[in-house]
Amino acid sequence: MDKLIGFMIRRERLNRNYSQESLCKGICAVSYLSKIEQGQVEAREDIIRALLKRLQVHYKNDPEFLKETEEIIDRAYEKIYLMESISREMGYLDKHRLDCLSSRCMLDTLLLSAFVNQKENTMLDEYASCMNQRQYELYLYEQCMWGRDKYTELLKLNSNAFYTVSLGVLKCYQGAYQEAIELLTRGCAISCDEGNIRALLNGKVLLGTCYSNLRNNPLMTRHYQAAERIAAALGEQEMIDLIYYNLGATYLDWGMIREAYDCFDRCVERDVLFHHKFAICMEKLGQKLQALAELMLGYQDALVEESPVYKEMLDVVRYRLEHEDYLHEEAYDELLQTCFAHIENELPEGFALFHVPYLEEVYQATRRYKDAYLLNKKYTR
Numbered sequence: 001m002d003k004l005i006g007f008m009i010r011r012e013r014l015n016r017n018y019s020q021e022s023l024c025k026g027i028c029a030v031s032y033l034s035k036i037e038q039g040q041v042e043a044r045e046d047i048i049r050a051l052l053k054r055l056q057v058h059y060k061n062d063p064e065f066l067k068e069t070e071e072i073i074d075r076a077y078e079k080i081y082l083m084e085s086i087s088r089e090m091g092y093l094d095k096h097r098l099d100c101l102s103s104r105c106m107l108d109t110l111l112l113s114a115f116v117n118q119k120e121n122t123m124l125d126e127y128a129s130c131m132n133q134r135q136y137e138l139y140l141y142e143q144c145m146w147g148r149d150k151y152t153e154l155l156k157l158n159s160n161a162f163y164t165v166s167l168g169v170l171k172c173y174q175g176a177y178q179e180a181i182e183l184l185t186r187g188c189a190i191s192c193d194e195g196n197i198r199a200l201l202n203g204k205v206l207l208g209t210c211y212s213n214l215r216n217n218p219l220m221t222r223h224y225q226a227a228e229r230i231a232a233a234l235g236e237q238e239m240i241d242l243i244y245y246n247l248g249a250t251y252l253d254w255g256m257i258r259e260a261y262d263c264f265d266r267c268v269e270r271d272v273l274f275h276h277k278f279a280i281c282m283e284k285l286g287q288k289l290q291a292l293a294e295l296m297l298g299y300q301d302a303l304v305e306e307s308p309v310y311k312e313m314l315d316v317v318r319y320r321l322e323h324e325d326y327l328h329e330e331a332y333d334e335l336l337q338t339c340f341a342h343i344e345n346e347l348p349e350g351f352a353l354f355h356v357p358y359l360e361e362v363y364q365a366t367r368r369y370k371d372a373y374l375l376n377k378k379y380t381r
Contacts, residue, residue, distance in 0.1 A: 003039030003130035004104060005048055005059075010037040012055045027051060039130055060103035069100060073108045077134060080115070081162040083198035090116055107131060111138050120146045133157065144170055161191040161199035169206050175349035177210045184210065201230045205243060212250040213350060220250065241267045249277050253354055257284045272301035272310045279317055288321050295321075309346050312339035316358070327365040336362060353379055
């Protein structure tokens with residue numbers, strides 16, 4: 001029996017508020033149970049069976065089930081490394097979740113679920129010591145996703161294209177653009193060596209985003225153009241739309257309104273963030289009625305329900321369109337401040353940077369020069 005069994009026994013015992021004495025009475029010594037729970041002994045199968053029976057835990061040990069499940073888990077990891085969807089594999093694991101969690105496939109099931117759902121599972125922390133290397137690598141990556149600095153440790157274990165590019169993406173979202181560029185550049189080179197085309201595509205898109213945030217137009221354009229060629233070769237229209245959305249948002253931020261409009265107009269798939277930015281383009285071009293119509297499309301998007309901060313972003317633009325003297329109206333000030341606070345807490349830094357000029361505009365209009373100075377100081381790179 002492997003170390004995982006001992007951890008499972010301990011988890012179920014604590015969940016049921018059993019003492020070690022009550023669980024092992026008539027089965028084994030307390031000291032022996034303690035060693036089983038800590039993975040220090042290879043207990044006999046009859047002892048393990050008796051302990052699990054007392055805990056009323058069914059341990060799934062069917063060879064056919066394990067073979068099929070482990071093949072699916074192997075395929076899920078391969079697809080993750082290639083940056084492909086694992087929805088089919090997760091469908092199987094979700095359907096057989098109870099059996100998976102009662103077998104040696106438990107850790108992979110929990111790790112893959114946390115990865116796909118992007119939800120932290122603190123229960124995994126206590127199992128770290130009994131993970132194999134592949135599991136531990138994904139565990140470290142998920143730790144990075146939740147803000148823990150496990151980058152160096154992970155890359156020492158596995159610096160494949162997926163992990164190198166993905167860590168660069170995380171650094172970009174954190175606003176650490178120089179670190180992100182280093183990781184993404186390295187990740188793109190590794191992607192070429194591996195023939196990992198989707199990792200290369202993601203790396204190029206995020207390099208474009210990094211240089212956009214650093215206001216480096218030539219390098220931003222170079223990487224986005226390369227990404228567009230790769231996406232077109234793959235038939236990835238969604239990624240092409242993302243590239244033009246990012247370019248449009250950048251040009252909008254730089255005051256290149258007509259260029260921004262043209263980029264947004266090339267997008268095929270349109271979500272709430274698209275409608276938000278496109279409406280602002282129309283606002284700046286003096287097309288108020290068209291901008292309001294665009295906002296109405298944004299309000300209908302499902303993301304508005306899932307994340308209320310998006311609705312607040314739309315509300316801010318709508319207020320400006322419907323109130324000529326919005327800069328001197330307290331209601332607009334409060335709406336913008338609330339929206340900005342939620343953006344800072346819930347969204348990547350780029351969203352806050354985009355809204356900084358609108359806050360500065362209010363501060364200048366209301367002569368709150370100290371607030372404008374502090375805001376500018378905080379977000380100046």
